[in-house]
Amino acid sequence: MSYSEFTKEQLIAEQEMLRKKYNSFVEMGLSLDMSRGKPCTEQLDISSPMLDVLRSDNSCRDDRGFDCRNYGILDGIPAYKEFMSKFIQVRPEQVFVGGNSSLNMMFDAITCMMTTPIVEGYEPWFNVPDRKFLCPVPGYDRHFAITEYYGFEMIPVPMTGQGPDMDMIEELVSSDPSIKGIWCVPKYSNPLGVTYSDETVRRFATLKPAAKDFRIMWDDAYCVHDVADEGEVLLSLMNECEKAGNPDLPIIFCSTSKITFPGAGVAAMATSDNNMKVFKKRYSVESIGFDKLNMLRHLEYFKDFDGVKAHMQKHKEILKPRFQAVIDKFNTQLKGLDIASWHEPRGGYFVSINVLPGTAKKVCTMCKEAGLVLTPAGATYPLGNDPQDSNIRIAPSYPPLSELQVAMDVFCVCVRLCAVEKFLGEL
């Protein structure tokens, strides 16, 4: 029965019951951290054999004979460019391989466009005082932090089950030349877990931005990260953009952080020749080249893209029960009460839930007081401002399954208690 149909007496009884449960959790003195999308130790162990492939008796040469221990090859060893191109559905020559962090490459790309025009004759964005960026919401806080750091006005664009609201995006970018880009996590989006539909990708590819230097920041972070047996398929934005005569629109990012080691993976970006010329000019000043031994280590361990797919099956075996546990708790403890909605993702790292508007912050605070640290409410919106105070991101990967189940019990009790108190007018 929906809470909205409860009488006042029923709500008070429910509140009393939930308070007792909550207090019993507080007494347990829990200490659980689910604030970030951090792989668990078992997941890291999957990749540990990668540490054995490069040894002192290895030549450390790539398939063209280049000694990867030494300086050189700014854009990454060719075999690694080819390997990584498969992850993000681009051509090998469009790939630039960086250090251990795709976030760092995104920051660098935005920084580059802040200080150098990406289209000749245009102003660097630093000189555009009313610069704006589109931010699909709920979205990834670290994306928003980059455009916040550089003083962009951030315009939230609501997500749908097909990706962000394309009607709104088309209208905004076609009319306002101070809108310089958009943040996207197109597959298993952070935090919703939604994969952009073919139509959404095609509409991105055919955008007609008023700003010729508008760019799509396409963070394909979860390109091979299925948690369901039947994964979802993302259309290649690069292909679609090229077909549409818009090759310069996208800048695509990915990394092996959540494939091998978050602390020691390899990141890459891909973009058109025109864009790459500008980025490479900057990179040629910034560095002599990134860590080629780690590229080689990844290559020798995986051999090819099939090796990655087999490897990701092992991650899936660990993550699937965790995601299932979250969804099961939602289904058994929240379903039917009409106080929360969620999407069951087929991949990625998060489950996103919308609780009763006006209660998300309070839910997170109560969880914290019971020893469960969640991503702060609001974090999925620019400047941490969720106008509905409703969205909460759940990161199920890190805690052991048994702890995750307790954590979700705590969480569901808090969601219900805050809802009851809102209905009672106490919140």
Next chain:
Amino acid sequence: MSYSEFTKEQLIAEQEMLRKKYNSFVEMGLSLDMSRGKPCTEQLDISSPMLDVLRSDNSCRDDRGFDCRNYGILDGIPAYKEFMSKFIQVRPEQVFVGGNSSLNMMFDAITCMMTTPIVEGYEPWFNVPDRKFLCPVPGYDRHFAITEYYGFEMIPVPMTGQGPDMDMIEELVSSDPSIKGIWCVPKYSNPLGVTYSDETVRRFATLKPAAKDFRIMWDDAYCVHDVADEGEVLLSLMNECEKAGNPDLPIIFCSTSKITFPGAGVAAMATSDNNMKVFKKRYSVESIGFDKLNMLRHLEYFKDFDGVKAHMQKHKEILKPRFQAVIDKFNTQLKGLDIASWHEPRGGYFVSINVLPGTAKKVCTMCKEAGLVLTPAGATYPLGNDPQDSNIRIAPSYPPLSELQVAMDVFCVCVRLCAVEKFLGEL
């Protein structure tokens, strides 16, 4: 006998003899590359056992139990900060550990100050249209490329045997608030191989810049890189600045690129709390953390700073005869002719030579036509512009000793031939 005392007939005879020698080199069809300070294969082999220390059976945890495979620790694992602090004579808490490239960290530091004020209330340098940077010459082309990329006017400051001309620097920085910084390689400077004297370091520490946001970019690239048995000692700039009440002046950089692997070392920077606050704010947006497994690999391999010192002895054994070969060739083939001057460095990666003014470009072109690629003449000056056309950087590390000797024979013949032709009025 000095060429200047040669009669015209003697010069013509000398020219004929040198032409013959040069032609015989051309006929040999050489292919030698000495353009960059690249360690040779033997040097890389010294560090290869480092690839064996992190294996799949290693916990990959630092001494505080942190799993270095996972996300986290933005500024580097504490044990590594302590380790690296010894290289550059600072306190561990002043260190920030980055990726594989100190050049990248320097680029990031300049970029940060371009877009964010390093001193509250000041303009980001992007907003200072007449921004200037001091460039000791001859110096490092990749430093100059960074300030060129960001549109600084670069003011050359002549090097002396004690470091850059401090009278000139003191006068310039105290009078011009648009001078925002200076590039320094204070130990075994690139390319001269000069170590700044104690007095020079103290004068840097007591600078009174008109610009409160003036910063010293102190690239301690060769901090442990002796090639002579008796190395030189650099005073700690950080200590001196703190003593002088100027703690915010220096930003200090180093890396293990020329200690372990140029392609896969670990870089670090150190600076005051005030500066670090600004840089860390940027880094916290830019990245979740750099490659901690590579930090751990270095730590477990070296154990401590004594381990580094022992390791550098092995590099010295390889480099010393190469440096000696260059100096020997200069002494036997150029000395007494009054057409060139050079400094015999006790460490670093280069030998710098000044040939007869107006002949450096021609020498490099002739060498190239004989199959020997050198660092282009002029590269040691901002914008590649050596007004004397005199300085040439020799990088002896990469070629095998036998090839290096041939290369220096070619080089000396070209230096002499160009000098003769200049005296004959043919150049």
